[in-house]
Amino acid sequence: MADPARARRLAKRINTIVATAIDHEIKDPRLAFVTITDAKVTADLHDATIYYTVMGEDLDSEPDVAAAAAGLEKAKGVLRSKVGAGTGVRFTPTLTFVADTVPDTARHMEELLARARAADDAVAQARAGAKPAGDADPYKEPRTAGDGEPAGGDASSPEDD
Template sequence: MSSERQARLADRIRVLIAERLEKGLRDPRLGFVTITDVRVTGDLQHASVFYTVYGDEKAREDSAAALKAATGMLRSEVGKHLAVRLTPSLEFILDALPENAGHITELLREAQERDAAVAGLAAGAAYAGDADPYVKPREDDEDDEA
């Protein structure tokens, strides 16, 4: 039951923060930020907000500073719309999702190249022994039985 409540609260916090960021903050440093996930602790006292930023490293740094500066205001906004006794503290964490996705894409490309190389070797390969390695009764044994 508690994990369901955590999930509902996390989802609600994600929606509230995303809506607030969509309306805009008065901070010019904030770039194009997407809230990817929110995780709430079991006691509902702390929320880790994962986000991505479209742009280069400078855009990420500027957006991180803007979110850090706006944490109090965003927590107040969340507190107004949640029906909980204590508003959870917010921690903004840059989600490494795009970097991980790029790394996984690179690994998949390497695996595909290796598979193609193995398939090329297998196409021109011949058996090391007989084509049919299973032992069959000799024809001589069949004549002896008759």
């Protein structure tokens, strides 16, 4: 078993090597909008999982994730060679590319938070003009001596029986 710290360092190095190779050395147009977000290496240092996202060409277009996945699969051998040359480990890890779902999850969470804020605003607006259903002051005032009752006394005391 390898040291977990060593696995983290190797994952960080693989992340850098793969991102640099995709950006500068691989000339596949399908990989033009691919961003490497994270890499994880197993404890035995034999398998590396690389997470990526794909951005659209402009803000309105949907990213072509299938084409990016095909481009990464085609470039896997070249990228593994680059990783082997750049890390210097005895066994070059196999590379597995996984589409990162964190941006989609974050976008969904932002939409849910916006919906909750809108519902809170609607409740606040309804509460602003609302009046209580009963008395304005539902709490009874303490009796005073001027009400016909002794101060501090109770109308139904056991002494009156």
